Amino acid sequence: MALDNKNNEFKVIGSTPNRPDGLDKVTGRARFGADISVPGMLHGAVVRSPHAHAKIVKIDASKALAMKGVKAVITRADFPEGLEGEDWNLQENAMAGEKALYDGHAVAAVAATSPLAARDAAKLIEVEYEVLLHVTDVDEAMKDGAPAIREGAADYSVPEGLHPNVVRFFDTGMGDLDKGFAEADLVVERSYTTEAAHQGYIEPHACLGQMGADGRGELWCCTQGHWFIRRMSTAVLGVETTNIRVTPSEIGGGFGGKTTITIEPLSLALSRKAGGAPVKMVMNRGEVLRATGPTSSASMDIKMGMTKDGKITAAHGTFRMQGGAFPGAPVDVTTMLAFANYTIENVHHIGYDVITNRPKQAAYRAPGAPMAAFAVESTVDEMCRTLGLDPIETRLKNASRDGTRSTFGPKFGPVGLVESLEAARDHANYKMPLGPNQGRGVASGYWMNWGGETSASVAMSEDGTVTVSVGTPDIGGSRASMALMAAEAFGIAYENVRVNISDTGALGVNEPTHGSRATYASGLATIKAAEECITKMCKRAADKWGIDADAVIWEDGSAKPSGPNAGEFDPLSIGEICAEMGETGGPISGHYEGSPTGFSGSFGTHVVDVEIDPETGHTTVLRYLVVQDAGKAIHPAYVEGQFQGGAAQGIGWALNEEYIYGEDGRLQNPVFLDYRIPVASDLPMIDTVIVEVPNPGHPYGVRGVGETGITPPLPALANAIADATGLRMRGLPMTPPKILAALKAQKNG
Amino acid sequence: MSKVHVTTTVNGDQAEFLCEPRETLLDCLRDKLHLTGSKEGCGTGDCGACSVTVDDRLVCSCLMLGVEAEGKEIKTIEGMADGENLRPLQAKFIEHAALQCGVCTPGILVASEALLKKNPDPTEEELRYWLAGNLCRCTGYDKIIRAVMDAAAEMRETS
Numbered sequence: 001m002a003l004d005n006k007n008n009e010f011k012v013i014g015s016t017p018n019r020p021d022g023l024d025k026v027t028g029r030a031r032f033g034a035d036i037s038v039p040g041m042l043h044g045a046v047v048r049s050p051h052a053h054a055k056i057v058k059i060d061a062s063k064a065l066a067m068k069g070v071k072a073v074i075t076r077a078d079f080p081e082g083l084e085g086e087d088w089n090l091q092e093n094a095m096a097g098e099k100a101l102y103d104g105h106a107v108a109a110v111a112a113t114s115p116l117a118a119r120d121a122a123k124l125i126e127v128e129y130e131v132l133l134h135v136t137d138v139d140e141a142m143k144d145g146a147p148a149i150r151e152g153a154a155d156y157s158v159p160e161g162l163h164p165n166v167v168r169f170f171d172t173g174m175g176d177l178d179k180g181f182a183e184a185d186l187v188v189e190r191s192y193t194t195e196a197a198h199q200g201y202i203e204p205h206a207c208l209g210q211m212g213a214d215g216r217g218e219l220w221c222c223t224q225g226h227w228f229i230r231r232m233s234t235a236v237l238g239v240e241t242t243n244i245r246v247t248p249s250e251i252g253g254g255f256g257g258k259t260t261i262t263i264e265p266l267s268l269a270l271s272r273k274a275g276g277a278p279v280k281m282v283m284n285r286g287e288v289l290r291a292t293g294p295t296s297s298a299s300m301d302i303k304m305g306m307t308k309d310g311k312i313t314a315a316h317g318t319f320r321m322q323g324g325a326f327p328g329a330p331v332d333v334t335t336m337l338a339f340a341n342y343t344i345e346n347v348h349h350i351g352y353d354v355i356t357n358r359p360k361q362a363a364y365r366a367p368g369a370p371m372a373a374f375a376v377e378s379t380v381d382e383m384c385r386t387l388g389l390d391p392i393e394t395r396l397k398n399a400s401r402d403g404t405r406s407t408f409g410p411k412f413g414p415v416g417l418v419e420s421l422e423a424a425r426d427h428a429n430y431k432m433p434l435g436p437n438q439g440r441g442v443a444s445g446y447w448m449n450w451g452g453e454t455s456a457s458v459a460m461s462e463d464g465t466v467t468v469s470v471g472t473p474d475i476g477g478s479r480a481s482m483a484l485m486a487a488e489a490f491g492i493a494y495e496n497v498r499v500n501i502s503d504t505g506a507l508g509v510n511e512p513t514h515g516s517r518a519t520y521a522s523g524l525a526t527i528k529a530a531e532e533c534i535t536k537m538c539k540r541a542a543d544k545w546g547i548d549a550d551a552v553i554w555e556d557g558s559a560k561p562s563g564p565n566a567g568e569f570d571p572l573s574i575g576e577i578c579a580e581m582g583e584t585g586g587p588i589s590g591h592y593e594g595s596p597t598g599f600s601g602s603f604g605t606h607v608v609d610v611e612i613d614p615e616t617g618h619t620t621v622l623r624y625l626v627v628q629d630a631g632k633a634i635h636p637a638y639v640e641g642q643f644q645g646g647a648a649q650g651i652g653w654a655l656n657e658e659y660i661y662g663e664d665g666r667l668q669n670p671v672f673l674d675y676r677i678p679v680a681s682d683l684p685m686i687d688t689v690i691v692e693v694p695n696p697g698h699p700y701g702v703r704g705v706g707e708t709g710i711t712p713p714l715p716a717l718a719n720a721i722a723d724a725t726g727l728r729m730r731g732l733p734m735t736p737p738k739i740l741a742a743l744k745a746q747k748n749g
Numbered sequence: 750m751s752k753v754h755v756t757t758t759v760n761g762d763q764a765e766f767l768c769e770p771r772e773t774l775l776d777c778l779r780d781k782l783h784l785t786g787s788k789e790g791c792g793t794g795d796c797g798a799c800s801v802t803v804d805d806r807l808v809c810s811c812l813m814l815g816v817e818a819e820g821k822e823i824k825t826i827e828g829m830a831d832g833e834n835l836r837p838l839q840a841k842f843i844e845h846a847a848l849q850c851g852v853c854t855p856g857i858l859v860a861s862e863a864l865l866k867k868n869p870d871p872t873e874e875e876l877r878y879w880l881a882g883n884l885c886r887c888t889g890y891d892k893i894i895r896a897v898m899d900a901a902a903e904m905r906e907t908s
């Protein structure tokens with residue numbers, strides 16, 4: 001696809017108007033998942049396993065059912081049998097079958113007339129368990145003698161002789177590793193670990209489901225993708241996909257974690273059993289942390305070779321990742337992107353997807369990329385330090401760029417890694433003097449971005465204003481971006497565009513707001529649908545003038561005669577054409593349906609300065625710089641917001657956040673006090689530089705910026721800590737006690 | 750369980766509800782008075798999404814019981830704007846793109862307003878520590894801090 005506007009002379013793109021939903025969101029009016037109520041509504045509550053791994057011997061709900069106000073109890077017996085593959089995984093995760101597979105796994109649910117009654121009733125449901133041996137650590141789960149969580153869960157890719165907890169295996173590479181390592185002056189081999197981190201959206205999952213005995217109904221919920229929720233929920237319930245219409249509420253953060261189902265099918269099943277009364281379910285924070293997917297934890301071995309002048313000659317990585325009790329740890333992406341920053345001729349990746357007694361992992365911002373980045377970018381930094389090389393110059397020397405072959409196979413098109421490195425190098429932050437106990441770290445990261453199934457409509461109104469309907473929920477200002485792109489395409493004011501997030505009944509299938517695709521794919525769809533409207537409006541003008549439609553052009557929101565007819569008729573404005581459309585042929589609208597493939601990845605480089613307190617081991621982030629390629633920033637303030645938010649999440653993952661399991665396999669920190677995400681006083685301002693290397697696959701050059709930003713902070717902080725202290729931390733999170741212990745060990749030689 | 754009749758003032762208007770003694774003020778505001786602007790992010794006093802003021806004191810409404818509202822003066826996000834006129838903080842949050850998903854926004858606005866009432870000219874550090882009880886997972890706080898500082902400056906000028 002050609003870049004429609006090569007010279008980037010945009011009228012409204014690149015401006016920063018107020019978001020259309022801003023007023024609702026600063027006045028408390030915006031309705032999020034838990035804010036929706038309907039008459040006759042019941043309330044649901046879930047009974048969850050307190051054991052990491054246990055056979056469910058018996059469930060006795062008689063006491064609960066005898067309670068006043070209790071209308072229905074469901075267990076796995078209320079779900080259809082015979083599901084396969086990921087549908088079975090989703091069903092088993094939504095409601096345990098023969099075994100509870102992790103602490104927090106749902107085993108029953110109840111609907112009652114008030115939230116308190118439902119909670120009281122849930123406590124009266126008696127579940128008899130036979131506790132089984134459990135395993136929560138990825139390396140332990142692969143060892144001989146580890147309890148097998150589910151025999152037969154492995155797919156064809158797993159070589160014989162591996163533990164049954166290894167369920168998928170990846171082995172990719174190219175070139176000649178021996179030759180590559182032989183060419184190196186320095187070969188370094190290191191091991192790293194990262195812990196599971198939760199997306200940590202502030203809004204817990206919430207939904208309101210209604211389903212009648214005929215299996216038809218409605219679902220309101222906070223989700224990143226309501227078509228995904230529709231497909232998954234109906235599959236789990238064994239009803240036809242279109243039986244349920246799903247309407248998304250406003251969504252209080254998702255970061256990947258709200259692309260899948262948890263309580264949604266339970267509310268529908270409870271509703272059906274309760275005779276079709278709507279059932280509202282709202283998770284509490286403990287349920288969110290225990291029972292919804294955090295990301296994977298990882299254990300990794302990296303071997304890299306470098307010449308004295310900084311050329312990377314070979315790289316090998318082994319990645320072992322657990323994604324909870326089901327297949328799906330994003331090892332495929334981890335192996336694919338591990339070395340993506342670099343042009344390396346000889347490269348090899350091995351990946352293991354391992355199941356453990358933890359909740360089913362869910363996507364988390366750039367799923368799979370940050371772990372590998374931590375290992376690889378830490379190794380590269382260590383090599384630079386050993387060889388006395390500048391980390392940015394070394395990265396520039398090996399950087400992926402237009403025309404180089406990626407370490408995962410295809411050649412790169414125009415990408416902005418070099419530009420991001422140069423902008424980081426030239427930024428004031430990179431030159432700030434550092435004091436005692438202070439250090440600077442650099443790292444780069446990549447996300448390949450995504451197109452995905454996309455359907456959108458644009459409808460003209462009688463007054464010449466425009467309604468855009470997209471299927472990607474607005475999590476961070478995307479209504480504003482869509483409105484800007486539509487305004488640009490039509491040549492009208494931003495204020496004359498209204499953007500709807502449509503329900504599943506109003507558009508064709510849309511993938512979620514995930515993969516950094518919303519601004520790219522829904523944006524492209526909006527522009528294409530607008531162009532269809534423009535074509536139709538030109539035709540109306542041509543008919544009125546009695547000339548050929550080809551002889552009409554669209555400029556600044558008006559149809560104008562062109563070519564031999566230029567100047568012959570007065571331009572017809574969008575308002576004039578739309579005012580008459582009822583008489584000139586009826587309503588005018590445009591549509592786009594497709595799976596756009598012109599997406600292109602986004603590289604970024606982060607520079608962080610830290611100070612380590614030698615008394616406590618505490619890391620203070622002094623200043624932070626994010627440089628990233630946006631292709632084209634549609635609404636720069638929300639692009640910066642993505643950069644800053646990604647960096648903050650990465651900082652949390654690097655320094656603080658982790659899933660802590662006890663000996664008993666129970667999650668030890670299922671509250672925000674103990675699962676501590678960064679607070680305002682933990683962070684400095686986060687400086688940003690938006691690099692713009694246009695993506696030729698989008699009419700306005702958009703890439704998608706959501707995910708890359710969480711990737712570099714993990715290694716950048718480890719590299720800064722190494723610079724400040726000489727300590728190389730190879731396990732996340734780098735908490736004060738760990739740093740203090742390492743400082744002590746360093747002192748004692 | 751028998752319910753308690755509570756009479757209180759919410760955003761300047763008299764309000765009454767019946768609640769069980771164990772129900773939180775947050776649940777009463779949301780479920781009984783249908784003021785859903787205050788959010789529950791944790792229910793344990795750690796996230797600040799439920800921030801309201803009670804007799805001008807900033808509290809986590811998830812940590813207070815509904816029955817404790819008897820005779821008190823409660824203010825929530827719904828009462829912040831003056832009719833159709835936004836408070837400077839609200840306008841600055843929109844202008845600075847200080848919200849992404851927006852679910853933390855009501856709590857952060859209520860908490861910031863409470864700070865500026867006590868301290869119209871906070872330093873960045875004072876503001877960051879004041880807001881340390883209000884979690885935002887989307888923004889990294891940068892634009893939130895800028896919006897509050899800017900609103901504070903504007904409020905100082907016009908007062």
Ligand code: FES
Binds near residue numbers: 792794796797
């Ligand atoms: S809900 Fe009250 S502090 Fe989180």
Ligand code: FES
Binds near residue numbers: 885
């Ligand atoms: S804007 Fe989403 S949590 Fe703050």
